[in-house]
Amino acid sequence: MKRDSQIFDLIQAECQRQTSGIELIASENFVSNSVMEAMGSVLTNKYAEGYPGKRYYGGCQIVDQTESIAIERIKTLFGAEWANVQPHSGAQANMAVLLTCLKPRDVFMGLDLAHGGHLSHGSPVNSSGILYKPVAYSVEEATGTINYDKMEEVALRERPKLIIGGASAYSRDWDWKRMREIADKINAILMGDISHPAGLIARGLLNNAVQYCHIITTTTHKTLRGPRGGLILMGKDFENPWGLTTPKGEIKKMSQLLDSAVFPGIQGGPLEHVIAAKAVAFGEALSDDYLNYITQVKKNAQVMSQTFVDLGYKVISGGTDNHLMLIDLRQKFPNLTGKLAENTLVQADITINKNMVPFDSRTPFTTSGIRVGTPAITTRGLKENDMHLIVELLDDVLSHIDDTNTIEKVKKKVNQMMSTRKLFAW
Ligand SMILES: Cc1ncc(COP(=O)(O)O)c(C=O)c1O
Incomplete structure (x- = not known):
């Protein structure tokens, strides 16, 4: 078949742009050749709805292995007990957690978007702000940092069911321990979206969010230097003391609820080529x-x-x-x-x-x-x-x-x- 020069010439031009310039966008990175190779592999041809060992399609014996390796490696990297590597992006990972933890119009709390928070933490134009009721904590004008006492005041007043820590544009470390204490006071679930500093947290250069948050979400393409994508982690799986249920009304463990929120809750077939590339990147991140x-x-x-x-x-x-x-x-x-x-x-x-x-x-x-x-x-x-x-x-x-x-x-x-x-x- 004739090469599509219209597109491949443009890809070449983008490669030239990336090579000759200084890239300072904080959320971008350059993946290794191995990550790139896995992403561009035949795994893109495979449908694999479900999870390793429990698929809705035949012929999944190989992708079961690549996905299981990705899960094991990310668990090792963060010292986590459970992981789901299927979210197509960071926003999808967050959407799955909100679907698991909240009912429509439930209150949740995140960092003010104008102070560095992310669209998926409650923007009125994102499903998080359309379906649920976001309230915000903020940074102090004088210091540019989060005031955890004020965060606690908002939490005690608004009683969110879920508190989200993490941001797109915040240069300071997070006090996850303090946030967990605040969450525990109102029996809220604490989610840490570590999309930006994930690599620094994984290798011990920032406070350990996994130790204190009930649930962690992250992108895989920023500091983690993997393919574009997302994932969800838990340091420890929970018996779900909040009485959260599946759409059928069954109370299940958090891991089961999160798995079914990703698929079939918000996504269809997983991107197995991207999941293999995630596995390669996680292997690199362990080195x-x-x-x-x-x-x-x-x-x-x-x-x-x-x-x-x-x-x-x-x-x-x-x-x-x-x-x-x-x-x-x-x-x-x-x-x-x-x-x-x-x-x-x-x-x-x-x-x-x-x-x-x-x-x-x-x-x-x-x-x-x-x-x-x-x-x-x-x-x-x-x-x-x-x-x-x-x-x-x-x-x-x-x-x-x-x-x-x-x-x-x-x-x-x-x-x-x-x-x-x-x-x-x-
Ligand atoms: C904190 C945070 N969460 C979620 C996301 C969304 O990730 P994605 O663009 O992969 O959906 C971003 C992306 O910038 C982010 O900074």
């Missing part, structure tokens, strides 16, 4: 090389945020404990929007995303902030010294936002810097 990598991700982020501060930028909360930071542009450039910063930096082959900052005076479409992170550039082998250079290049562009000469000069330096760096780590 010493990955520990070195994720340790460097954190070091790079700390150097990067300090360099921003040294150049006069306001980093929300003053720094970072993880792989990302949120920058309020208003301190250094009162008239510069996140949108213009994003669009101009792209011209210099530096990719970031505009982001609301807490108590933002602008809309989500313009924003006063940008979010940057180090997972992708660390995969490409960049170290502390490179972080200084990158922030200086970024600052050069933002300080000369209308100057095409500067943008062109920075772009050349960016392309030069990345020209010797392989895209794939392994």
Whole structure:
């Protein structure tokens, strides 16, 4: 069959874009050749509704093994008793947990979306906000950090059935122990969405969410450096003291309820090629090389945020404990929007995303902030010294936002810097 050059030429162009630029989007990463190979394998041809050993289709004897390996590896990585690796994405994993734990219009609590929370934690345009009743906790304006006393006040007042910790744009560690104490006071379920810092948590560089949360969700493609996807974990399976039921009204263990919420609750056939790629990525994440990598991700982020501060930028909360930071542009450039910063930096082959900052005076479409992170550039082998250079290049562009000469000069330096760096780590 003739090669579809219309599409494959574009894939080649995207490969060139990724290779020649500096990727600072905190939620992105570059997977290994092995992860890529598993994703592009014949496993995409297989239907496998159900779970290993209990499928609705014949011929699942091989994918039963790849899926079981993925489950065992992720359990080992997090020291967890139970896992479901089928969610197609992080949002799907969250949707399955909400379907398990809540009835329509039940109250749940998550971080304010304008303060770094995620759409699937209660946005009015997401199923979480359409079907259920979200209430929010927030960060303090003065410190940019979560005030757990105030979180407790909201919890005691609103009595949510489920509390969600975790965020898309929060650079500090989470006090999971304190959150569990708050949840226990009102007999709520605590869910930790560790989509962003999963790799740091897995390798012991941040507080252990698995120890304190009843349920954990995560994406697999951010710091975990796997294929696009999601999963659900439990440190310990529960007998379900909350009396949660299946749609037929049967009270079952949490693991059974979560499994049936993923399939058939919200999904059909699992993506077995992606699940095999997850298994490969989890295997990599268990290695010493990955520990070195994720340790460097954190070091790079700390150097990067300090360099921003040294150049006069306001980093929300003053720094970072993880792989990302949120920058309020208003301190250094009162008239510069996140949108213009994003669009101009792209011209210099530096990719970031505009982001609301807490108590933002602008809309989500313009924003006063940008979010940057180090997972992708660390995969490409960049170290502390490179972080200084990158922030200086970024600052050069933002300080000369209308100057095409500067943008062109920075772009050349960016392309030069990345020209010797392989895209794939392994
Ligand atoms: C905290 C958090 N949860 C969930 C998601 C959703 O993941 P996905 O895009 O895979 O649905 C994201 C994605 O950015 C996230 O940051």
